[in-house]
Amino acid sequence: MTGKDSANPGKTALVTGASGGIGLELARLLAKDGYNLVLVARNEKALQEQAAEYRSRYGIEARVIVKDLTDPKAPEEIFDELESAGVKLEVLINNAGYATYGKFAELNTKGEMDMLQVNVNALTHLTRLFLPGMLERHSGKIMNLGSTASFQPGPLMAVYYASKAYVLSFSEAIANEVQGTGVTVTALCPGPTRTGFQERASLEESRLLNNRQIKIMDGATVARIGYEAMQKGKTVVIPGTVNAIMAQAPRFSPRKLTTRIVRNMQERAQ
Secondary structure, eight states: OOGGGSSOTTOEEEEETTTSHHHHHHHHHHHHTTOEEEEEESOHHHHHHHHHHHHHHHOOOEEEEEOOTTSTTHHHHHHHHHHHTTOOEEEEEEOOOOOOOSOGGGSOHHHHHHHHIIIIIIHHHHHHHHHHHHHHHTOEEEEEEOOGGGGSOOTTSHHHHHHHHHHHHHHHHHHHHTTTTTEEEEEEOOOSEESSHHHHTTOTTBTTTTOTTSOOEEHHHHHHHHHHHHHTTOSEEOOSHHHHHHHHGGGGSOHHHHHHHHHHHHSBOO
């Protein structure tokens, strides 16, 4: 099925962090279903190549916006560009995000602040900018990328885990606020996923990623599960049974114990 033959002609979806990983896979699913795309990331070459592929293969429109979301001005600039072009969003996917690894007191301050800007501030700002228009049209879907990290504290990745707890809480709250409006909000909370994320966070040697009993999902699978949940209007989706169990386990365990367990899993494998 090409974009021209789909059930979504003329509808537009924006994906941040679209140049790789889960964001790239979500963009592909949207293109296949006929959504026109706005692809946002820092890597212009990768975005332009993807946009050309989607136009050719699916017959959709694909716009590239090269932005670094660590810049506080970026969300407003993205919104203004689309407003000037008359583009109305049906889908907003706040996928961009990254992590750092190490003891909080020893990490680079700017790196931690930049991470909060991307994981929390930009996500919140983009949602605030585009949600009113969706509410006016009584139609729209927002997906925010949380994590199984959203459900417990994370020693050695303290700010990242805290940022993802914010994403989950924020998403659940506004999902409640928009009930009955035709707009839905979904928090996608994957566990460890095979993308470039682990390399950027220097996590390849952690016990978590080297535990053979834990199945590491691939980005395409996570994206498909999240995409289907978003289309059904689900509020929270945790891909994988084991991940769902691990995410919910902290509800039944003392917080100190949960924190110690997470610390153990985050430590370097010997």
